[in-house]
Amino acid sequence: MSDVLREIAALKRRVARLEAQDKFEFEPWTAWTPELYGSTTDGTITYTNQVGFYFELDGLVMIYLRLQVSTIPVAPTGVLRIRTLPYTTPNSVNNPPIYFSGRVNLSAGYLTLAGNFPANNTYISLVEYGDDVSQALPAGNLNTNAYFRISAFYRIG
Numbered sequence: 001m002s003d004v005l006r007e008i009a010a011l012k013r014r015v016a017r018l019e020a021q022d023k024f025e026f027e028p029w030t031a032w033t034p035e036l037y038g039s040t041t042d043g044t045i046t047y048t049n050q051v052g053f054y055f056e057l058d059g060l061v062m063i064y065l066r067l068q069v070s071t072i073p074v075a076p077t078g079v080l081r082i083r084t085l086p087y088t089t090p091n092s093v094n095n096p097p098i099y100f101s102g103r104v105n106l107s108a109g110y111l112t113l114a115g116n117f118p119a120n121n122t123y124i125s126l127v128e129y130g131d132d133v134s135q136a137l138p139a140g141n142l143n144t145n146a147y148f149r150i151s152a153f154y155r156i157g
Contacts (some may be wrong), residue, residue: 014058019152029053032086034065036148038076038139044140046070054086061087062153068145079136081150082115083123090157091120098124100150109133117154123151 005042034052036045054061063085089095096116106113110128118125126137 014140015126026127028054030086032063032084034067034082034084036067036069036142037081037083038078038107039073039081039136040078040139041076042045043072043076043139043142044074045072045076045143052084054095055086056156059156060153061085061156063146063150065150067146067148069142069144071144072142076139076142078139080126080139080142081123082126082150085122085124085154087154088122088157089117089119092155095119095154096152098150098152100148102149103145103147104137104154107135110135113137115150117152120157122130 019029030053032052032054033050035050039041048070049066051067052063052065054063058064065082067082080117095117098117100113100115104113106128110130110133112129113126114129115124117127127134128137128141
């Protein structure tokens with residue numbers, strides 16, 4: 001049986017169980033603290049806003065976060081990421097991409113910012129996109145007053 005068919009069968013069992021109970025097993029929003037860091041050197045970043053909330057519903061995690069950089073006493077290096085996701089992502093590339101509002105310096109030739117949930121991790125990879133090009137967002141592009149606001153979901157690993 002393929003992975004997709006197994007996933008469909010598991011979802012059908014969950015829906016049947018939930019319909020039988022006539023309720024969804026739902027936890028209220030829980031606070032968490034997301035943070036920006038560089039993949040090579042973490043750096044030291046202070047925030048004007050550093051807020052995160054999540055809830056988990058039957059193996060699916062909904063997250064909301066808001067980060068606004070105040071100062072960067074020690075610059076991060078490598079590529080820029082957001083860490084401390086509340087749950088590990090599955091060992092799969094089937095998590096949806098993240099599109100969000102943000103204010104950050106993009107490299108020349110790049111127009112928009114998005115994110116990915118790498119397989120089997122607890123961080124978000126930030127990616128900049130241009131006309132037929134994409135690359136991980138260089139940590140050196142982070143500046144004071146950079147702003148990130150994300151609402152997204154992913155499956156638990």
